[in-house]
Amino acid sequence: MPTELPNERALREPGSMELDPSGDGIARDETRRLIASNKVEGTAVYDRTGEHLGSVYNFMVDKVSGQVAYAVLSFGGFLGFGESYHPVPWKALTYDLRLGGYVIDIDADTLAGAPRHGPGEDPFTDPAYGGRLDDYYGGRAPTL
Numbered sequence: 001m002p003t004e005l006p007n008e009r010a011l012r013e014p015g016s017m018e019l020d021p022s023g024d025g026i027a028r029d030e031t032r033r034l035i036a037s038n039k040v041e042g043t044a045v046y047d048r049t050g051e052h053l054g055s056v057y058n059f060m061v062d063k064v065s066g067q068v069a070y071a072v073l074s075f076g077g078f079l080g081f082g083e084s085y086h087p088v089p090w091k092a093l094t095y096d097l098r099l100g101g102y103v104i105d106i107d108a109d110t111l112a113g114a115p116r117h118g119p120g121e122d123p124f125t126d127p128a129y130g131g132r133l134d135d136y137y138g139g140r141a142p143t144l
Contacts, residue, residue: 044101045073045093047108056102057085060124070133071102086116087123089137106137 030039043056054075062069070087088111093102104111115123115133123129 044099046096046099046101046103048103048105050099050103052101053104053111059090060087069130073104083119084116085118085121086111086114087133088114089133092137110137 030036037059040056041058045053045055047053054073057072057074059068059072060070061067068090071090071093073086073088075084075086088104088106092105094105095101096103106114115129115136117123
């Protein structure tokens with residue numbers, strides 16, 4: 001589906017670290033307004049005080065609207081053991097240039113009690129799961 005965003009450029013060849021020849025120093029899988037999903041996955045997530053909490057594991061995109069509904073954050077664990085995944089509304093994240101990562105606009109207590117899952121589990125196979133997330137976060141996420 002083509003976009004109508006101004007001044008967007010083509011993506012670089014997959015696997016290439018080629019920089020944008022316009023001199024902006026931005027890799028071709030990122031523009032001023034768009035970023036490739038593989039660059040979002042793994043990005044650090046911080047709380048409001050700047051403390052590192054975890055990272056973006058992946059995100060869930062609404063197939064109908066094309067909008068990102070949830071970022072699935074990865075917290076804790078060591079070498080994949082003890083890790084937990086917390087889907088949070090995408091709207092709750094803000095990118096902070098200074099930190100080079102996302103800041104989550106959800107307090108620690110809310111996040112601690114949030115729906116979560118472990119490695120190898122896929123709660124999104126339950127059609128009601130998105131609604132439970134929406135209920136938990138008080139309507140901050142779109143209903144899927």
